[in-house]
Amino acid sequence: MPINFRAAKKDDLTKLVALLADDDLGKQREDISSPINNAYLKAFEEISQDPNNQLIIAERDNCIVGMLQLTYIPYLTHIGSWRCLIEGVRIHKNFRGKGFGKLLFEWAIEQAKNRNCNIVQLTSDKNRPDAIRFYNNLGFQATHEGFKLILRNT
Amino acid sequence: MPINFRAAKKDDLTKLVALLADDDLGKQREDISSPINNAYLKAFEEISQDPNNQLIIAERDNCIVGMLQLTYIPYLTHIGSWRCLIEGVRIHKNFRGKGFGKLLFEWAIEQAKNRNCNIVQLTSDKNRPDAIRFYNNLGFQATHEGFKLILRNT
Numbered sequence: 147m148p149i150n151f152r153a154a155k156k157d158d159l160t161k162l163v164a165l166l167a168d169d170d171l172g173k174q175r176e177d178i179s180s181p182i183n184n185a186y187l188k189a190f191e192e193i194s195q196d197p198n199n200q201l202i203i204a205e206r207d208n209c210i211v212g213m214l215q216l217t218y219i220p221y222l223t224h225i226g227s228w229r230c231l232i233e234g235v236r237i238h239k240n241f242r243g244k245g246f247g248k249l250l251f252e253w254a255i256e257q258a259k260n261r262n263c264n265i266v267q268l269t270s271d272k273n274r275p276d277a278i279r280f281y282n283n284l285g286f287q288a289t290h291e292g293f294k295l296i297l298r299n300t
Numbered sequence: 301m302p303i304n305f306r307a308a309k310k311d312d313l314t315k316l317v318a319l320l321a322d323d324d325l326g327k328q329r330e331d332i333s334s335p336i337n338n339a340y341l342k343a344f345e346e347i348s349q350d351p352n353n354q355l356i357i358a359e360r361d362n363c364i365v366g367m368l369q370l371t372y373i374p375y376l377t378h379i380g381s382w383r384c385l386i387e388g389v390r391i392h393k394n395f396r397g398k399g400f401g402k403l404l405f406e407w408a409i410e411q412a413k414n415r416n417c418n419i420v421q422l423t424s425d426k427n428r429p430d431a432i433r434f435y436n437n438l439g440f441q442a443t444h445e446g447f448k449l450i451l452r453n454t
Contacts, residue, residue, distance in 0.1 A: 159376075162376060163376070166376060166377055172377070175377070175378050175379070176377070176378075176379060177379050183379055183380070185379045185380035185381075186376055186379065186380045187380075188380055189374050189375060189376050189380030189381070190376065190380075192374035193374050193375075193376070196352065196374065198350065198352070199373065199374065201376065215375060215376070217371075217373050219353065219371050219385070219387075220343050220346035220347050220350070220353065221343060221347070221369060221387060221388060222313075222316060222317070222320060222340060222343050222344065222347070222355065222369070222388060223320055223326070223329070223330070223387070223388050224329050224330075225329070225330060225331050225337055225339045225340065226337070226339035226340045226341075226342055226343030226344070227339075227343070231373075231385065233373075233375060233377070234375060234376060234377050255449065255451070258451060259451055263451060264450070264451055264452050264453070265448055265449065265450055265451060266448070266449040266451060267423070267446070267447060267448045267449070268447050269421070269423065269444035269445065269446050269447065270444060270445050270447060271444055272443060272444060272445060273443075278445055281445075281447045284449070285449055286447035286448065286449045287447065287448055287449070287450075288445040288446065288447050289425060289426060289427075289446065289447075289448055290423035290424060290425055290426060290445075290446025290447075290448065291423065291424050291426060291432055291435075291442040291444075291445075291446055292421070292423050292442065292443065292444025292445055292446040293421060293422050293423065293424060293435045293440035293441065293442050293443075293444075294419055294420070294421045294440065294441055294443055294444065295409065295419065295420040295421070295438070295439055295440045295441070296418070296419055296441075297409070297412060297413055297417060297418055297419060297420060298418050299418070
């Protein structure tokens with residue numbers, strides 16, 4: 147099962163936006179119009195320029211299998227520690243249920259260890275029972291409530 | 301009720317670590333030995349050098365009332381949006397129940413708006429019922445599970 151992990155490139159953006167939008171929650175909030183909405187290009191530049199952010203693609207046979215974003219954050223807490231936050235996780239529907247999500251997460255957790263993080267954390271919508279089961283199976287503990295305050299809808 | 305908000309300085313660190321440790325959960329994981337553990341100094345430098353991280357103090361009459369850390373994160377999701385993550389929130393025990401937490405959060409939310417964030421998010425330990433009530437009262441919605449994977453204990 148050869149799978150490759152790499153930083154996303156500008157040329158990937160149209161496919162990544164389509165992947166984000168191909169989802170019950172994502173389809174309500176993304177814009178898949180063509181040409182690509184300039185806000186995605188701007189966000190991509192901001193992510194790429196920040197050494198503490200990585201937008202990652204999993205690919206196989208030149209197809210995008212999945213994606214996620216890693217953010218490394220330095221904190222005073224836990225005696226001055228780094229933490230890795232994971233967001234924007236998607237596995238393409240053609241590749242679900244085949245263990246690719248697990249491979250992507252194992253790779254991401256390895257990156258967090260390489261960056262000297264004490265904790266990997268993420269929030270998962272309570273309306274995504276499959277995702278919640280997936281994270282539990284990976285050893286994540288839902289010890290916290292994940293609070294959001296929406297300031298502005300896109 | 302005059303209260304001032306500012307970025308933390310190196311000279312504040314001993315007091316900030318004491319504040320982090322003066323807490324049921326924090327006392328199990330912080331190091332209040334003197335001189336200050338060098339890991340706190342290193343973390344402080346890393347936070348201070350990152351334009352997307354702000355370690356903030358609320359003070360009154362030269363006393364530290366509370367603290368929190370803001371992290372601004374660019375994402376592809378929500379049509380390329382910025383999000384503000386809040387962590388390491390503490391109100392000094394002498395200043396609790398007086399509305400200072402609400403003032404600190406109102407100030408933080410204003411910063412997130414100034415940085416063009418769509419969402420403010422945070423996680424709160426399910427063992428902190430008072431904190432959970434506080435965030436609910438501020439309008440935060442606990443729509444997500446907050447998952448943590450501990451890689452290494454400090």
